[in-house]
Amino acid sequence: MTTDRPYHHGDLRRAVLNAALDVIAEHGPGGVGLRDLARRVGVSHAGPVHHFKDKAGLLTAIAAEGFTLLADRLDETKAAGGDFVDLGMTYVRFAIEHRAHFEVMFRPDLYHQDDPVVEAANTRAGNALRAGSSGQPDPELALVAAWSFVHGFATLWNTGALDRPGVEPVELARSVARTLFGAGRAQ
Amino acid sequence: MTTDRPYHHGDLRRAVLNAALDVIAEHGPGGVGLRDLARRVGVSHAGPVHHFKDKAGLLTAIAAEGFTLLADRLDETKAAGGDFVDLGMTYVRFAIEHRAHFEVMFRPDLYHQDDPVVEAANTRAGNALRAGSSGQPDPELALVAAWSFVHGFATLWNTGALDRPGVEPVELARSVARTLFGAGRAQ
DNA sequence: CGAGCAATCTTGACAGTGTCAAGTTTGCGT
């Protein structure tokens, strides 16, 4: 090939991120390689380094993107009048639909946890979650209970441990959540 | 040094496993390296290969050990008359005390998931868990609910997301579990 | 409009990794 591609890629950063997300979704975060990503995107082996500094830097960017994406969705369902259970279902849906992001976000050993961008996004998502449980009796315990449940459900589902043939995960999670947390009082 | 250590290590397999568990506890599963482990144990760079075939083979052994250990503990608390909630607390305690094992067990992309040993240990632990929920109304839903909760709690706690100053994790989990699942009926 | 500067990307190198094949040393059963 030795293609006639332009020297400047245009949007290499996004291209590398997308390629990385593909790889993570298929092989997990351990499967990402800077040189492999460079190859997939059609760029020299050190191209990605310039945008992310590190391999950990790349994963930091993915984690940050994931946290802001999650915070956005939580804010949306809150704004749409969603109740406590709805918030949890948004969490589950996010973890399944954005599996690659989710698998990085909660593996702090893979990225630069002290990065200001990722820290800000992380606390934003945390606040959105905390706000959702504020209407419950004993909000602190409710937060731990709900977060643990949806996080565990999503994690187990993604690893295949909860696999039921022909079952829609969010529906299963919702029916379980209803029995755990009641029918879901307003707010 | 070029030590006068014997040609045969004695129990290299266990030594490598222990070294790997140390590394995982400190740096996560991504931090393990076959050559690094060999160095720590004081053996040539390809020594460990003979016992585990692969890097994935090493992690397979760790996962298998983890599942049987978990199954053992679940059986014990069941035999000691523990109820539904007690089983969950055993799960949480295991995940925290054997953090390194736990972090490998639920990352199937890291090891040979189809290995017969790990498969057997996995289903054994699964059965122990399933048996615990058999006394509940709607056992299937109860299993999903309880497993999701304890798994999520343990995972979040281990990543530091649930960190509360001076709080004993199992006690926190127990108090939450009691409000979720009732006072814990017998069996 | 065009010159130069900074951002973007390439090339080349180095240390470190997993894995394999081939040798060496040792314990153990017959």
Place this chain on the structure above:
DNA sequence: ACGCAAACTTGACACTGTCAAGATTGCTCG
């Protein structure tokens, strides 16, 4: 006591992340 198989070593290869230095480009400011 002998020999065989298990345990370990040595050496090699392809691959990885990271860095330094160079080539190419878009863009800003005169």
